[in-house]
Amino acid sequence: MENNKPFSSNLEKDKSEKYDSEEYEKKVDQIIKIIIDTDPEGAIELHPAKPKQP
């Protein structure tokens, strides 16, 4: 068996990038709030009516 890794170490580093889902969700919510504050009409797109239940 040869000691070759199929991919460069970069991919592994990239994959290990940390992601804080809580912080991210918070950011998304903040952006949504900005949109709602600035353009309530346009922000409707962000809250579409729920599809009808069968």
Added chain:
Amino acid sequence: MIDSEHISSIDSLIQAEESVLETELLSTETKQGNIETLVADIESTKLVLAECSNIKPNSKKADEILGEFFTDCAKAVVDEAKFDGFIDTVERKQIATEEEKALIVAEGEIATGAETSGQHVIETLEQFDPSAVDLGIDKLKNDSEIIGADLDERVSQIRKRHPLDLVGKIGDKMLIQKIKKLICDGSYTDAENLINPYVKEELWLDEKKEFGYRLLKLSKQFPPEMVKEKVDEETIQKDGTINERAVLEIASRYGDTLPREVGLDILGKAVRCVGSNNFRIIESLSKTIVALELTEEDADKIAENLTNGNGKNFLLMDMLIKQGADPTKFEGMTKTWEEILTKVPDIDSMFENGLNGITYCKENVETLGLDFMLNNIESGPNLSALNYLTNNGNIGECKKWIDYLHGIGVEDGDFAKTVFIFFEENEKLVSEILSAEILVEAEKKGLIEIISSVNKFGVKNMAELADLKRVKIGYLEQAFLDDDIHKGKKALETVIFGGDKNLQITVLINSLGIIKANSLYIKNGKIETKDIDKKFIIDEKRIEELIESGMLDVGLVKTIRLVVYFRNFTATDEKGQKTKLLEEAKKCIEQELNVCIGVKELDRRQKALINQNYSREMFRDNLMRNDKKLKHTSIEFNGSEIPVTILDGEPFKMLVHKLNAYGNNGNDPSTWNVLSGGRSYISSSLISSEKINIAGGIKQKKGTVIYGFTDLGKESILQVGSADIYTIGGSRGKAKAEKSLIFFENEERVINLMTPNELLTQTSYGKYNEVVLDRYSGDLETYDGRLQPSCILVFGKSEIDINDEAKQAANYFGKPIYLISRGKYGK
């Protein structure tokens, strides 16, 4: 013979003409009479096409009509003398080093703002190509696209300019005639070179693919002798000498698709012809060797030719040695190349991972380190920048910069793939940073951000680095001032979603099939609407379905809605939307609400969800052990017991891969885990109990071994298509595959995400689908992270049909054999 491809080709030609017409209409030098003639010309061609669409392809009538068209084209009156300069310039694509260097210097100056007009470029071009002046190169002076371009776009804008694009002397109509004539003559490259500056890139790409397809069809439909005759006709000149250019053209463009007999012949000729173009052609040739399944004798024959060739042909040498050619024929291979060959796991990734850079900038191996070059230098702009730095003796400084970034904790990743461009374009800023004793936190943070975006926001000094928010707002405001709506959209995407050029957000969301697709098309790998004002409409029903099937979660939907919200910014600026959006984006910048990492995560989570979905659907022996129908037995091989599971009508889904699918590794299972078997991707097909025969090769030939994959990694599936997506050892589409989960259908059309059932349904009868698996499993403990098959499949009636090759493979991998009773399943 006239067929639908010809018709389609004509269609593309008309499109090209229309585009030319557009250009012509813009030209102040064009006379009204010319336009009228041109319109009439296009109209008559359209009529021909319309007629053709109503008649049966290959019919006599089609022959007559299209024959007339070509006759008409052939009648085109072309003042060849006027084109001498053009063709000469085209042929000099390989500009001599000094000339190229001069151009790069000029480009560099313009890109960094040292020059504010195109004047310097004109002077530089004049120096090495006086004919360019005659061709109207002084139009650059008024080239608003160059002068008005962002600094970082100027180089690419200038590179797009070709003296041909600056036509002044030759009328556009004449050019059309010339193009037609060249196409009629089959001189597609010349036609391409002439047409390229004129037509939109995507139009020409279609045209090019069309020709490739034609040849492919040609090679499959016609007897090899006939194709060989055609190839000879084009490559052997009247005096018996070989037309090198024609050989290179055919070998590089069609090498992989030519029948074996012709392929070998053309390969031999090409090897003899390799000159300055050799590197461009080698990739195709090496693939050709694989595709042709050369014998040792063939390999030796080509090796003999190679000994007289250029030393850079080491890739071919390597391939040939693997084919059985005598290594002593390649004496003189340098130590460096040997070292490279031992380090790079597969031949395809050599091209992808910096071999171009190493070839052209060998002297940098010592300074930058072989690993850095192999892993980070790709062809394209970064390589051009490396060339520029090398030629200017700046590579030592650049190395200091790389060390500095490593020193402050910046890891290679994307930064290294653009480091030379960054260094070249931001030399002053880099120098300021390198002389600063220590960076304050804000500066460091700013630096890290601009590195990943290659300073898209145009930070010029340390003060701006420390106040990146201001710079970003300025960048956004500037973009919104522009009448070109794309600039505003692009800037919005950059500041809100990070602007990672490799992460195509719209592609990402569309791969889920949640955007109603009636107006979508692909442009430069991105999904766009044809009508800029057309909004992306989210398909709510699809979202609900995806959530229900576990493909999507509510958190991801929120991000998708945001992307679509910003994407739907329209050119008409209804109700002051532009102003509101700018305000929103500015607030986002103020509050540092860049959700780049989140979008990347969206990509990863989506991959995970899809992989989970496929994994869940795969056949699991252990789950079915209680099923009375499932029979288990075992067979003996070289003293080992190999478990055998007999599928006798039970439902199943599996991904299958035929060993040897890409060529010539033989049936030796151990090649799976060594250098020669180490291609980056595995091309597999999804089969099921209802469709066991769609993998094409399930009509199991004697000695064929089929690997089954039911245990997938979390990110194993990279691409899915309901037909062949033409991965050549997975190399094609690789960059895209690495960065995000994209679903192609023959690369042309974007398709919606397909569940395993949808994929099977959409796979045509008698055809096979393609599921590209990442060879990297993520489990470094097992064979350095190489994905291993889960089982060996045998299609037959009983254990007697299990051949030794299958037993050997099962034994090597320590996996069971699944014996699928052919008679119990449909096709």
